[in-house]
Amino acid sequence: MTRLALLLASALALSACQTMVPGTASTPSIAPVLATADAADPHSYARPLEARVTHVDLDLRFDFAARAVSGTATLDIDRQPTARAIVLDSDGYQVSAVIDAATGAPLAFAYGAKDAALGRPLTVQLGNATRKIRVAYTARDAAALQWLTPEQTAGKRQPFLFSQGQAILNRTWIPTQDSPGIRQTWAARITVPMGLTAVMSGLKSDEIIASTGGTQTFRFHMDKPVAPYLIAIAIGDLKFQPLGARTGVWAEPATLPAATRELEDTEKMVEAAERLFGPYRWGRYDMIVLPPSFPFGGMENPTLTFLTPTFIAGDKSLVSLIAHELAHSWSGNLATNATWADFWLNEGTTTYATSRIVEAIYGKRVADQQIALGIDSLNGELKNLPSGDTRLAIDLRGRSPDDGMTDIAYEKGAAFLRMIESNVGRARFDPFLRKWFDEHAFQPVTSAQFLAAVRGDLVRGDAALEQRMKLDRWVYEPGLPSNAVPADRQAFAEVDAAVAAHAAGTLPTAAWARWTTDERLRFLNRLPRQQSRASLDALERAFGLNAIGNNELKFAWASLAVANRHDPAVPAIEAFLQANGRRKFVRPLFLALDKDQSWGRPIARRVYPLARPIYHPLVTGDLDKVFAR
Structure with a gap:
């Protein structure tokens, strides 16, 4: 049977079935793609073909002292006439009440059994005419939210908070159906301490400044249906710099000048992407440069890409990251x-x-x-x-x-x-x-x-x-098929020749000075993993690798140094691990160090407790298990 035939057969079969696995249900009339077997989401408890969330309206207050967010989520529901309940995803937030938003009538709700990876289902009983429910809740220390002290920020003056919802972490602070296949529009009313600015992955509505109680309130909306993991927020000492007619950057004041210089080609990128892929449909394309704790290079939250500061190299050599997150405005977000x-x-x-x-x-x-x-x-x-x-x-x-x-x-x-x-x-x-x-x-x-x-x-x-x-x-099928297009052999011809020459003791000192970051990365990453102490010393003297500022090159050098137990690089590696929380960098370095029981493990066990406070739960959740052994 062809895959297309299987797809059609699955749709017909599931349309006649009752609940199969989390993410499937009996009737395909609400969202036809969800009626196919390959669209059934095993990472959500939702039953969207019975009742699904179509809109989320948040009214939330953020308490930095308590590391808690509290308020209400009002959910619009599309339901089958026979549906008697709606199932939401939850993982840690505590519900105090659920009501029918139209009538005010209380609705019964219950949590199901907890799964370590998925959290718990939250089942809300619906009245015969219920189409909108309001959930009152509190989320403390939610895994999607990282709360930073002033000392952990660039400016050292104000606390900071940011969210990271992908893949299934938004269920730790937003009561909804947390599946990428259940797209939802949303709106939010966000109250924060006076002096802090809130930004979200939606367009800012009218802003309310209220001095009562020392707080201020911001409003946002997203009128296009998005996957729930794309609802994102950041709160801190933030300033904005326009880059073009529809582009700009948010950052802490201390970071904003360097970020602005690095991102000055953004408007050109949007125009180039439109020529290739069609109109940009999200209104604005703004970015926010977060503190170093952000676990990813970037996150493609609509209207507001979240960025790590590690892309700021001073020479635009790492701005392909911006092109990547921008491209998500079509592939991933559309x-x-x-x-x-x-x-x-x-x-x-x-x-x-x-x-x-x-x-x-x-x-x-x-x-x-x-x-x-x-x-x-x-x-x-x-x-x-x-x-x-x-x-x-x-x-x-x-x-x-x-x-x-x-x-x-x-x-x-x-x-x-x-x-x-x-x-x-x-x-x-x-x-x-x-x-x-x-x-x-x-x-x-x-x-x-x-x-x-x-x-x-x-x-x-x-x-x-x-x-x-x-x-x-x-x-x-696994592996790489034989018809894959090979890399252009000429792309790094000079660099690859320098790698070969290095084996004979020749260093490309003059070439290194004019090479791009990509060429330098190719050289470091193509060197044999086993190097002598003398060879590594020569590399460091020639290129100043322990003091290099580009974070991609820092990581490439650190990886080579760890593989060879290169003691002179240890202070630079320790500083690197304590200065940024990007998962791409810190996870493999800690794992490589820990694997070397006699040399690397003592270093890892000494540094991890010092670095851990700036790491996001996406990073610590993995590494905590390693260091608990």
């Missing part, structure tokens, strides 16, 4: 993976789109070099991951959705799209991709849908083309 098993639809498509934006702004050579670095990273993942985890459509049932957030989704996904492009040509592929975004705007999507679109719009019954592209092999 057309969103229906479940985390198809995370590649968000990230692989975005990684491909990033290279196209970079090529348009900075040229083909830069794009080809970044593609080559991505292929290097992919090859590393293919060697280290279990075979089953190297599929694009990954089986995550019974597992954390974070297990699928590897370079397979990003780089194998991008390689898949490059393969399609190479077979059909850009003249056909570009209109296809634009059509994909147009036809699936503000909708959840699955791998089966994408393959059906490729076959319908590009293959068109061409048996030879179908055989050449190996579409199902790419998506549903």
Whole structure:
């Protein structure tokens, strides 16, 4: 049976069934894509085909002293006539009451059994005519929210808070159905201490300044349906700098000048992306540079991309990160993976789109070099991951959705799209991709849908083309198919020659001075992992690696130093681990240190307690288990 036939059969079968697994239900009339087997979300307790949330209205107060958020969430509900309850996702917030928002009548509610990864279902009984419910609740120390003291910020004057909802952490502070396939509009009324500014991943409405009780209130709204993980907030000592007619940056005052200089090409990026992928549909494209505790490079929250300060290199050498988060405005935010098993639809498509934006702004050579670095990273993942985890459509049932957030989704996904492009040509592929975004705007999507679109719009019954592209092999089988497009051999020809020469004791001192960050990364990452003390000393003397400012290069050097027990680099490594909380950097370094029981583990065990206070729960949740052993 073809995948398309299976998709149709699944829809018919599920339409006749009662509740199957979390995320499925009996009737496909509310959200047809959710009636297919591959769109059933095992990471949500919701039963959206019976009753689903369509709009969330938050009225919340943030208490920094208590590290608590409290208030109400009013939920609009689309329900089947036979539905008697709605099931929400919860993981830690405490509900004090639920009422019918139209009548004020109290509604019975109950928590189900707790799962370590998913939290608990919250089932609310509905009246015969209930279409809107109001949930009064408090969330303390929610895993999605990181509360920072003034000392942990750039300015050292005010506390700071930011959220990170992906993949399923927003259920720790927002009562809703926390599944990417259940898109919702939202609005928020946010009250914070006087002197702090709140920003959210929606457009700011009228701002209310109220001195009563020493607080001020901000209003936001998102009138386009988004996946719940894209509801995001930040609160702190924030200032804004416009970059263009519809772009700008928020940051702490101490960070804002450097961030503004680094991001000055943003408006050009938006224009380039529109030429490639169609109109930008979110109104504004603003960014916020967060304190170093932010666990990711960036997060594509609509209208307000969240960014790590580690991208600020002073020379725009790391701004492909901005192109990536901007590309999510089409791939991921417009057309969103229906479940985390198809995370590649968000990230692989975005990684491909990033290279196209970079090529348009900075040229083909830069794009080809970044593609080559991505292929290097992919090859590393293919060697280290279990075979089953190297599929694009990954089986995550019974597992954390974070297990699928590897370079397979990003780089194998991008390689898949490059393969399609190479077979059909850009003249056909570009209109296809634009059509994909147009036809699936503000909708959840699955791998089966994408393959059906490729076959319908590009293959068109061409048996030879179908055989050449190996579409199902790419998506549903492990490893990298033989028809992957190789990296451009000329992209790093000079650098690779320098790597070979290094084995004979020659250092590219003059070349290093003019190399880009990508070229320097290629050199450091391509060096043999086993190096002598003399060789590492020579590298450090030649290039000043212990004092280098670029964070990507710091990480590359630290990884090489740890692999060789290079004592002179230890102070720089310790400072690096205590200065930023980006998961991409700190997790592999701590794991590598801890693996070396006699040399590295004592370093890791000494530094982790010092660094841990600035790390987000997404980072500490993993590392705490390591250091508890």
